[in-house]
Amino acid sequence: MFGIFKRRGFTTPWHLRILYISTFLLRTAFGALLLLIAKYVPSDPNNTYVGLLNVAIIAVPYPLAEMVTANYFGVISDRIGRKSIIVLGTTLAAIIVVFYTLSNNVWYLSFMHGIHGIGAAATVAPAIAMIADHAETEDRGRQMGWFDYSTFLGYIIGAVVGGFMIDITGPRVGFVIISALLACSAFTLWRLVKREPAKSKSEQYSVVRNLKLVFKVREIRLMFPIWLIIATLLGLAITYLPRIMLSNDIKGSTIGLAFGVAGVALGLLQPFWGKVSDVVGRIPVMAYGVFSIFGIVVVLLFFRDYAFVSTDHEIHFKLLGMIPLAVFGLGAGAFVPAALAMMADSSTVERYGATMGLYSFALGFGAFIAESLGLGIIIASGQVANPSEAAPMWLLYLAAALIALAMILMIVFFLSTFVKRRLGRKQVEKG
Numbered sequence: 238m239f240g241i242f243k244r245r246g247f248t249t250p251w252h253l254r255i256l257y258i259s260t261f262l263l264r265t266a267f268g269a270l271l272l273l274i275a276k277y278v279p280s281d282p283n284n285t286y287v288g289l290l291n292v293a294i295i296a297v298p299y300p301l302a303e304m305v306t307a308n309y310f311g312v313i314s315d316r317i318g319r320k321s322i323i324v325l326g327t328t329l330a331a332i333i334v335v336f337y338t339l340s341n342n343v344w345y346l347s348f349m350h351g352i353h354g355i356g357a358a359a360t361v362a363p364a365i366a367m368i369a370d371h372a373e374t375e376d377r378g379r380q381m382g383w384f385d386y387s388t389f390l391g392y393i394i395g396a397v398v399g400g401f402m403i404d405i406t407g408p409r410v411g412f413v414i415i416s417a418l419l420a421c422s423a424f425t426l427w428r429l430v431k432r433e434p435a436k437s438k439s440e441q442y443s444v445v446r447n448l449k450l451v452f453k454v455r456e457i458r459l460m461f462p463i464w465l466i467i468a469t470l471l472g473l474a475i476t477y478l479p480r481i482m483l484s485n486d487i488k489g490s491t492i493g494l495a496f497g498v499a500g501v502a503l504g505l506l507q508p509f510w511g512k513v514s515d516v517v518g519r520i521p522v523m524a525y526g527v528f529s530i531f532g533i534v535v536v537l538l539f540f541r542d543y544a545f546v547s548t549d550h551e552i553h554f555k556l557l558g559m560i561p562l563a564v565f566g567l568g569a570g571a572f573v574p575a576a577l578a579m580m581a582d583s584s585t586v587e588r589y590g591a592t593m594g595l596y597s598f599a600l601g602f603g604a605f606i607a608e609s610l611g612l613g614i615i616i617a618s619g620q621v622a623n624p625s626e627a628a629p630m631w632l633l634y635l636a637a638a639l640i641a642l643a644m645i646l647m648i649v650f651f652l653s654t655f656v657k658r659r660l661g662r663k664q665v666e667k668g
Contacts (some may be wrong), residue, residue: 250371253380255429256364257387262387262422263360264325266415268395269402270334271475274350277341277408291343293612296476298351300604303358311362319363319370324427326359331419338409369581377510381577385508389570392475396495454553454583456519459650461577463527466643467572468603469610470530470636476608477632506567511574519579520654526572528645531640532565538637610635 278295280288314322333353337346365384372380430603452458514522543557614631 238584243484243620249380249383252371252430253368254369255426257383258358259323259422259426260364260384261387261391261394262425263330264391265395265398266330266334266391266418266422267357269399269411269415269418270391270395272348272396272399273408273411274337276403277337278343278346279341290612290615292476293608293615295346295350296608297605297612298347299354299357299468300602300608302351303361304353304602304605306355307358307362310359312368314363314366316342317427319367320426320430322363323367326356326424327419327426328356329353330356330361331416331423334412334462337412341408365577366610372581375514376512376517377386377517378507378573381511381574383508383510383579385573385577389507397444400494411549439578448485456579456583458539459646459663460523460579463523463572463643463646463650464576465603465606466639467527467530469607469639470534470603471574472604472607473611473632474637476604477611477629507570507574510571511578513571514575519575519582520651522575523572523579524647525568525650527640527643529554529565529568529571531644532623534563534633534637534640536562536565538633539580 255347274295275288275292278288278291280291310322310326333349335347340346365381368380368384399411401410402414452461476530481659510522510526611632613634617631
């Protein structure tokens with residue numbers, strides 16, 4: 238049954254192993270930061286609305302900065318190499334996190350978070366481009382799965398660590414620890430990976446020009462809106478869910494463990510789904526991932542009382558509802574590794590950085606849309622009688638509408654590709 242894994246390209250190159258370790262440390266720091274900021278911002282313990290509004294104001298500049306600069310860093314990495322850009326971005330993030338300790342003023346944190354987003358943009362596109370550089374074509378999906386797995390595993394561990402930091406060290410000490418993790422990530426890559434040669438001799442760094450070339454690929458044009466929606470959903474979850482749970486007097490350690498369990502279900506099979514896409518094709522695996530996310534949102538929206546209840550500052554899970562959530566959770570990680578591999582398949586070596594910049598752009602744009610829409614919804618919910626209850630529910634309805642749209646787009650993508658291939662076969666048979 239495991240014969241599909243015994244094929245050429247199964248060995249992971251040394252450069253990529255170090256990259257995955259560095260990525261894990263980087264995302265562990267980011268995962269912890271998300272929970273600490275939710276606790277650090279000014280809030281009203283009797284009003285969820287106030288805390289959510291402050292979190293939204295702080296959150297928006299980060300994805301905006303990442304969105305604007307992501308593709309540029311991908312293009313630059315084609316010209317001067319991947320390693321230098323990743324180390325620079327991680328170092329910048331480590332420095333900025335230290336500055337978080339100086340004040341919890343909402344506008345100050347908003348500015349610092351924006352600079353932090355630039356550092357994040359510099360780490361993502363070059364890292365994925367490095368994978369495309371070193372991975373064999375027939376093993377590319379699995380390697381993208383390992384990258385995504387190291388990313389999600391970092392978020393999982395980071396969420397657990399951040400939750401316990403809330404209860405044990407407090408946000409300010411936690412920020413210092415996070416800065417040290419980011420510094421370790423930068424040092425690991427700088428010390429253990431040799432500087433690779435440039436992939437492109439072009440002197441032009443035009444983001445618009447490179448985006449036009451990338452979007453000439455049909456698969457990327459059809460896939461990209463779906464990716465934006467998934468990134469938006471991820472942004473909604475990681476930005477607002479911790480603040481909502483804290484407002485319900487749930488302990489930080491409990492929140493961290495809850496995020497950890499969800500993250501394990503989401504990220505555990507990332508390399509597997511990437512390898513499956515190497516064998517059965519990228520689009521079917523992507524479609525399965527989108528349908529799984531849709532299932533999660535449906536359960537949370539209409540059947541959450543069957544899955545869990547929150548009482549006495551704790552979360553109590555119910556087996557009947559958790560079974561379908563676990564099943565959907567295992568499939569929810571299928572989209573990203575297959576989509577990343579498809580992007581690399583569709584690109585050229587000289588344009589890997591520019592192409593993979595779309596991944597970081599999607600994360601930034603999706604999070605920006607999520608946090609901007611969330612900010613609008615939170616402000617609007619403040620006009621109703623009970624904003625503390627209205628804001629979380631309105632955010633959940635937004636998530637349901639977005640994933641329904643993603644499912645429709647995925648169906649169109651799947652069917653149009655199927656029809657195109659059938660027509661292509663008929664033309665070959667006639668010719």
